[in-house]
Amino acid sequence: MISYAQALERLCADVRPLAGEACPLSAASGRVLARDVASPMDLPSFDHAAMDGYALSAKGALEAGAEHDVGGSQAAGDATTGAHCGAWEIMTGAPLPDGLDTVVPVERTQLLSQDDDGMPARIRLLEPVEPGANVRLAGSDVARRAHVLPAGIRIEPAHVMLLAALGITHVEVVRTPRVAIVCTGKELQPDPTQPLAAGQIHNSNGPYLRAALAAMGVQVVSCETVDDTSDNYARAVQAACTAGVDLIVSTGAVSMGRYDFVPETLRGLGAEVLFHKVAMRPGKPLLAARMRGGALVLALPGTPMAVAVGLRFFTVPVLRAMQRLGSEPILHACLDTAQQPKQGLRHFLRATLFQDGEGRLHAVVQGPQHPFRIRPFAEADAWVVLPETAGDCPAGTLVQIVSMQATPAFPLTRMHASGAMA
Template sequence: MISYHQALQALLAHAQRLAHEPCSLGESLGRVLAQDVASPMALPSFDHAAMDGYALCAHEPLLAGSEHDVSGSQAAGDAARASSGRAWEIMTGARLPDGLDAVVAVERTQLLATAEDGTPKRIRLLDPLAVGANVRYAGSDVAMGATVVHAGTRIEPAQVMLLAALGVTRVSVVRQPRVAIICTGKELQADPTRPLAAECIHNSNGPYLLAALSAAGTRVVSCDTVDDTAHTYARAVARARDAGVDLIISTGAVSMGRYDFVPDTLGELGAELLFHKVAIRPGKPLLAASLRDGPLVMALPGTPMAVAAGFRFFITPLLRALAGQGGELTRYALLDTPQQPKPGLRHFLRARLQQAPDGRLHASLLRQQQPFRIQPFAQADAWVVLPEDAGDGAAGTLVEIASLQPDQPFTMAAHCGADHQDMSP
């Protein structure tokens, strides 16, 4: 049995970055950039007014009380005009007329004269005015040629806004990983529309992995449910290989029981074993292997929280590596529930978060942490990670936390009846 970090290092050493492909900006949300994006233009592309008011030439500072004739009006979208050095009425976002270099807000002026149609003809300044006042200069947001989004960035709505403002219509993104899911167990009933047989259970691992992988930006090629025989599992692996997947995730049949056939079957298929059994809870029997023709295999124990922990703390880092992304930021919270974890194991525990008045995050462990229990996972806000050498943890201990799903912000939604207690493993 190896440590979590040793296992993760062995797994990531076999992660080969996926190829890139072109993608329209409109379809890029959630995709990972494969190449840096350099700005094709300056942003803003011209000097313009930051507010409604009057544009003036303030090369020599203008004094409060000074009066100025207004030559015309400039709205957003109007072409460039010559100012002849005189003031112009101007609207937010409008290009400054040539020769003018400052804008005074309309409310900081006194209107002295208007034309018959009501347009301003002469104003008085209520405050001094200097060059650059209320002007947004060309390139002040983005300089032409500057790198605006780096490779490895997951494209979110903010990046879409920036790239659209720069006129970028296509980007190079990492190809989505192709994943196959294989759930083992003759007790699993894959079709939820059928009456549940007395000896069966609904398959929850498959739908969970399908949802989690889809949310992580992967392409799930298949999701098979097979019985407890080696040959049906081998056939499912063969179908996944023929489909050209990058990763096979299986659940169940990976421990040491008479029906735990996955390790031997993968060996018979010529897979290179990367590790089997990791010092973690839940999910200790977890196995990773590499098939000769390329696909990696992550074989997870069948209990629901072993699947959830295996996905979050092994498959998520693997998917990031395939996309050319670095590791996630480590975040921390203060533990409100005293713990006495078993030494030598890394514990992944479900917790609720609360923000104290001083702004610090607190984590309270949910009452039932047994790996077969699903409801506490649905009530949780985050994972609490206790390392192998954590020792006894009193209330107030700073602990590592992770979001329930990758690239997901922490939430602290209220749950009626959420229950907490000291849950020492």
């Protein structure tokens, strides 16, 4: 049996990063960048007005009371006009006429006269104007050739806005991970429309894993339920390998009982077992292996919370490593319920969170942490992680917390990061 940190290090050392592929920007949200992005242009690409008003030259009279003839009008989308002195009516976003470099807002001027078409002909400044005021300069947001996005980040809608503004239509992203799910157990009824026979239970692990992985943008190639026989498990694993998956996640049959055939079956298929049994609770019997063809296998115990822990604290880091994503941030909260964890084991505890009147985040560990209980998991906000050396943890202890689900964003944006998750 090895520690959680040792197991994760051994597992991630065996991860093979996925190749990159071209992706249209319209389909890139949620994908992971495989290559740095540099700007092909200045943003803005030309000097333009930041508000409606009049364009002036800083070389002209900009003091209160100064009067200027208005030579014309410039709207957003108009081509730049030729050199001009005096004033020029201008709208927000319009390029500055050549020779003009300052904009005075229309509300800070007095209209003295209009031409026959009702266009401004002469204005007076009501306040002094600073040279260069109310002008957005070319490249003031992004300079041409500047690096705007680094490889290894998940593309969010704000990134799409930036890339679209730069005229970028395609980006290189990491190929989507392909995962197969295999649930073992003759007690499992895979079809929820069918009645349960004596001794049967509904398969909840498969739907949970499928939903959680899909929320991460992972392609779930298959989700199969097999009985407690080595041959059927071997067939499902081989079919997943033939389908070209990157990762196989199985549940059940991985401990020490007579029907726990997964370790020997994988060895019989030529897999290299990376480790079996981790000093943690729940989920201690977890096994990791590498198939001959390259696919990784994470064989999780079958109890629901062992599956949830295996997904959140092993599968998620593996998928992040495959996609070249960085480590997750460490988040902390004040423990409100004293804990006496067993020495030598890393504990993953379901908890609810609240913020006190001074803005401090608190974690309340829920009642009995039985690994078969699903409802408390559905009601929890976060995992509280207690390391192997935690010892007694009285109320008030600062503890690490991790988002409950395997989605990129933490549900409570008020929390602050302080490093990388161990």
